[in-house]
Amino acid sequence: MKFFIDTANLKEINEARTLGLLDGVTTNPSLISKEPVFNQKEIYQHYISICEYLKNNENLSAEVISTNYTNMIQEGEELSSLHSKIIVKIPMTENGIKAIKYLSEKKIKTNCTLVFSVGQALIAAKVGANYVSPFLGRLDDISHNGLNLIKDIKNIYENYHFETKILAASIRHPLHIIECSKIGIHAVTSPLNVIYSLLNHPLTENGLEKFMKDFQKKIK
Numbered sequence: 777m778k779f780f781i782d783t784a785n786l787k788e789i790n791e792a793r794t795l796g797l798l799d800g801v802t803t804n805p806s807l808i809s810k811e812p813v814f815n816q817k818e819i820y821q822h823y824i825s826i827c828e829y830l831k832n833n834e835n836l837s838a839e840v841i842s843t844n845y846t847n848m849i850q851e852g853e854e855l856s857s858l859h860s861k862i863i864v865k866i867p868m869t870e871n872g873i874k875a876i877k878y879l880s881e882k883k884i885k886t887n888c889t890l891v892f893s894v895g896q897a898l899i900a901a902k903v904g905a906n907y908v909s910p911f912l913g914r915l916d917d918i919s920h921n922g923l924n925l926i927k928d929i930k931n932i933y934e935n936y937h938f939e940t941k942i943l944a945a946s947i948r949h950p951l952h953i954i955e956c957s958k959i960g961i962h963a964v965t966s967p968l969n970v971i972y973s974l975l976n977h978p979l980t981e982n983g984l985e986k987f988m989k990d991f992q993k994k995i996k
């Protein structure tokens with residue numbers, strides 16, 4: 777399973793790389809707004825910097841801000857022309873679906889975001905999205921089972937041999953990642969802190985502390 781990091785912050789991206797756990801990056805308008813960028817030119821330059829940091833088989837999902845069809849496709853084409861590693865992230869709306877169809881016919885790669893139902897995921901695949909991003913955490917927040925949605929999408933995509941890859945998003949805790957790996961989806965995109973919580977276990981910490989104490993008691 778691929779580990780994407782859900783951030784627009786270069787320091788965090790570098791930290792994920794240092795851990796050996798970086799397969800790609802996803803951003804969204806909320807995440808990019810946390811960075812020191814104040815206009816479109818600076819945002820685009822920031823995306824280029826992230827892409828230049830990434831290795832060949834890694835990519836960056838960069839989201840359009842427009843919501844109407846004409847502007848979405850124009851913005852999608854602009855984003856895609858910034859760097860070959862950019863996947864254009866498009867929200868799951870009627871205009872978004874039309875834009876994904878248009879961009880996929882132009883061989884521009886897309887990630888359909890803000891997906892909360894099987895029907896939405898089915899439509900995203902039908903129009904040729906390269907990735908679909910179901911939001912686990914936000915579904916769990918309203919007492920819906922996000923993981924069941926992921927299972928259903930995988931099942932449907934397998935039934936029809938869709939090539940759209942499932943990229944689980946809105947990851948809130950380590951179990952989300954573990955359960956996604958059991959289901960066998962292509963990738964998760966996670967904040968860095970959740971990746972760190974996967975590493976930790978109190979018995980590992982206690983065990984290491986005891987090993988060190990025992991060793992130091994005897995060996996001078």
Ligand code: E4P
Nearest residue numbers: 782802803804909945946947
């Ligand atoms: C995914 O592509 C989104 O950027 C992200 O995972 C949203 O997560 P949130 O629900 O924690 O904001």
